[in-house]
Amino acid sequence: MSDAAPPRDPPTVAALFWGFLSIGVIGFGGVLPWARRMMVEQRRWLTPAEFTDLLGLCQFLPGPNIVNLSVALGSRFRGIPGAVAAVVGLISLPMVIVMTLGAVYAAYADHPVVAQGAVGLAAAASGLVVATALKIASPLRGKWLGIGVALLVLVAIAVLHLPLVPTMLVLAPASILLHWWLQ
């Protein structure tokens, strides 16, 4: 994880469009892993901590996280044109692809090779999502209070299957209070 580089020149509107286009098109298993790879590791638009901070904000706002992330990043660097370029870049080509795949899949869904291949792809994509989640959590290293809160959230959602919104409404203020108190 050699992704700790200092800030760089802000990307142009065109760079935002092409950057988000590139992750939309290869974003198998969701775009978040590819978004972090592109923004933090390759183009260095954000540091790992900045990315996790911005993602945190976007998770608390309604809407798909990745759409919110593209709007927030695009508008931070280039205002409204940047936000529009990022969103359009993100979803335009995948919209065409998904409709094409819809037509193809409708014709071949019953073919066992296609079905088994899709399930294998999905399992590998889960591995990618796990790896990305660990990288997103990595700024917590050594921060024991943060690790404790993260584990609490993890247990609430993944083990106890509590509903997301009430869980966040309780644990987020609790976490902020704890950090205020103990640091």
Added chain:
Amino acid sequence: MSDGAGGTALELAGVFGQLSLVSIGGINAVLPELKRQVVERHGWMTAGDFAALYALAQAAPGPNMLVSTLIGWHVAGLAGALAATGALVGPCALLTWLVAGAWHRFRDRPWRLLVQSGLMPVTAGLVVAAAIVLSEATAVSPGHAVLTAIAAVLLTATRLHPLWVLAAGAALGAAGLL
């Protein structure tokens, strides 16, 4: 593909526009409500159709919210696809634009840094939890679970391009080796 059930682009925009501003946590958070609207309330498709379209949006490249494109397309063709996707993206994008600007402007304020340090572990916990839930769903056999674990280790410990790992997974699956 439309079955003539009377779904129009305008009705689609209404359904997805409502969901846009309540979908905290993304499209997956409102999936039960989306299904209720599309299958039960409007009768645009069967529950089986809905599940198939959702799976397809998961497997295809791009954000998972593109299930809105597929549903719109299924119900009312290209106009439906554009109306559903636009209505889902528009309201939440506007809200994010407003809030993210303020969030960035106040980035050096002490309260902002405090909120940030409190939110960070919650974000991390949510993302890891989502990864676990997703992995459980795709682990349809022990072989698939092992594949997920190996992929996670490879992509954490090496700089291998993720597409190679995904292609390998698809190939192993298609060859019946999982």
